[in-house]
Amino acid sequence: MNKKETSVLIAIATIAANNKEGFTVNAANLQPVTTGFAVAVADTQNSFGIDGLANVIKYVSEHPEINAFGGWYNSDNNMYYFDATVIVDDLAAAMELGRINKQIAIFDLANLKEIRL
Numbered sequence: 280m281n282k283k284e285t286s287v288l289i290a291i292a293t294i295a296a297n298n299k300e301g302f303t304v305n306a307a308n309l310q311p312v313t314t315g316f317a318v319a320v321a322d323t324q325n326s327f328g329i330d331g332l333a334n335v336i337k338y339v340s341e342h343p344e345i346n347a348f349g350g351w352y353n354s355d356n357n358m359y360y361f362d363a364t365v366i367v368d369d370l371a372a373a374m375e376l377g378r379i380n381k382q383i384a385i386f387d388l389a390n391l392k393e394i395r396l
Contacts, residue, residue: 346364348363
């Protein structure tokens, strides 16, 4: 991991610690994303813990089309998951991208609601 990726890892781990239920931040500036639909990328599915976060950061650094980082707490297994995330403004397009990425759901950031696929 290079110095920039290490810095991003520390910043996102801090964001996750301060947002126990979950978060979505812009990949470029780590600021909260509050509109659009968050779609997790299948390639980073099941990424949890520091090692999972490191893998997500590496993936995002190699894929410029990925525009956000996401994290969420799974109360079923008490694990915090991290995702490379694409923010899409159009619901139909987000749902299609979610299906392509074999997601169970996408997330409506403006209304803070899960949308099952």
